[in-house]
Amino acid sequence: MSSSTLLFCVCAFFALAGAVGTVSARRPLRAAMALLAHIVALAGLYLTLHAQLLAAIQLLVYAGAIVVLFVFVIMLIGPASETSGSGRAGMVRMTSLVLMGMVTVTIAFAIVDTDPAAPRLPAGYGDVEGVGGALYTQGLVPFEIISITLLVAIIGAVAVARGKTAVEKQIEAKEKARAEVEARLGEGAAPAPAE
């Protein structure tokens, strides 16, 4: 067994174990940790495919940001997140089994169709220079579109998450005071309370 086959077997085992753990864990934080194991193992699988940059990005984005986000949300929700799922477990299970079957059949067809003579990898395949070159020459337009989409999403998130600014608060307070005064004037006869 060559070393890359060994790496594949180890990583595949942990990836499967992590995936099973993610869906079967009862406590959400344990599920998140199983997902972390799965993601790290997946990065190892990318290494067996000569995709070094992808492996690093996988760890950086998924383990360093996405899982942290999950953990953060679970911590904020607290014990409320530990309630059991919805009552329609049977339905969910059926749907997921059907979907899994479809994915398996697709992958099986893809494997059967593959030419067993492995294509030779071009020089620099999967490393920083290779991916960067491809990204900025062949895929420049999609890349820029994605950047702008992300920028819009960031601005949207900031706009949604941002509270009211000091000026807005002032204006609001003034309007409220004016409305109060008008309401009082409308009542007419009511005397102003002694300050």
Add this chain to the structure above:
Amino acid sequence: MSTGAILLASALKILFIVLVVVGAFAPLLVWVDRRQSAMIQDRVGPHRAGFTLPKDVVKGFDALRLPLLGGSLFAGLLIAVSFAGLFVMGFAGFEDLGGATAKDLYRFALAMLVFGLLLRAGYAVHSNIVEAGGKITLFGVLHPAADAMKMIWKEDFVPARADKLLHALAPVITLIPALVSFAVIPFADVLYLDYWDQVLPVAAEGAAEAVALVGDAVPMQVASLNVGILFIFAVAGTGVIGAAIGGYASDNKFSLMGGMRAASQMVSYEVALGLTIVPCFMMYDSLRLEDMALWQAQNAWGIFLPPLTLAFLLYFTAATAETKRVPFDLPEGESELVGGYLTEYSGLKFGIFFTGEYVEMVAFSALAAVLFFGGWDVPWLYANGFDLPGTWAFTVPLTDWVVSDKIAVTHWVVIALQVGSTLFKIIAFLFLQMMIRWSLPRFRYDQIMSLCWKGLLPIALVNILLTGILILLFD
């Protein structure tokens, strides 16, 4: 190079890193940190652990003191005599004195100097032991060992409703990424096994091509990855999770608050940290740490290039925050949160958390050394030896020994000097961090966040732009 040899070399390198970082740096840092705190707070501090020698041995040491002192004085006398002989030879013009040439006298004086200093040091050690009544404390350095023993045998308390698995997993998730990030840090230039006991052949000045070196080359880092520094950030990112789940799994409000603070602080500063060092990649034109060190050895240290000076200041701030050190130690701020996410930890789990924090500190110091301070580069040391500034040479009087600005150094000594240089730079950064610890008061939480998102991040982005403009202008 055969697979077995590569495996053996890798195992040796990993052993070196673990021994130096976990075995020496981490415990010594714990000790320095605690000792310094004790000094500032006017306490005795951790320097009392030690073992006592039996009375008879102490008596023996006491008896040995006089001969040791006498011996060192005698060696000094011999040095004086040999130099007197050299003077006589120089003024009277003798070739040799009773068969001893000038070279012999120099060698004898040097040997006596080393011998005498050793005896004098032995006298000092013996005196210290006798004066302490036979108690050996090694300036208190034995205290970390005593602490470690205490932690191993201390009760490992887990709160009743805590998630035991995650409670145990959290310290490990903190320690492992910090250790793994050392894999890509180069400790020296490439070692050519076939030349290890020779001076490395180097192309003469002005030669068109470099000398082709044959034989096995061992890079002085565990893994030479194409993604280089991205690897460090990729694994360091998972370290956040350790503190977060440690806080959650403890079933304690203080721990939870500490864990939340740690997670949000570290995630924020990771972004800033990643952006502050982008100018380095642009300048050195590589992501590989060994290429960065080589570029700096051939051109100039990063710290002397203006955009990178700014980048270093930003990096150092962000790295201090990332390792949760004072003044950024909000996650374990004892005045508000008891001990933050560490509150419910005791025994060896606490020890692992603590070690992880210090290992992370060493890792970021090593990264700073490689990114901004030339990594393994020793000033004026090249692959084949020193080339000191200027052109000069002088002959040692009465001999044909010539000392000049060019000193040939054997290959393995060059490598050892470079490893020493890396370690020295790491220690310098650790010293700086220790000095900061009691110099600055702790930030407020909103100050930390606005420093990151409104201070470091915009400056880092502007710095990237500036570096790009400078490279376009001067390249």
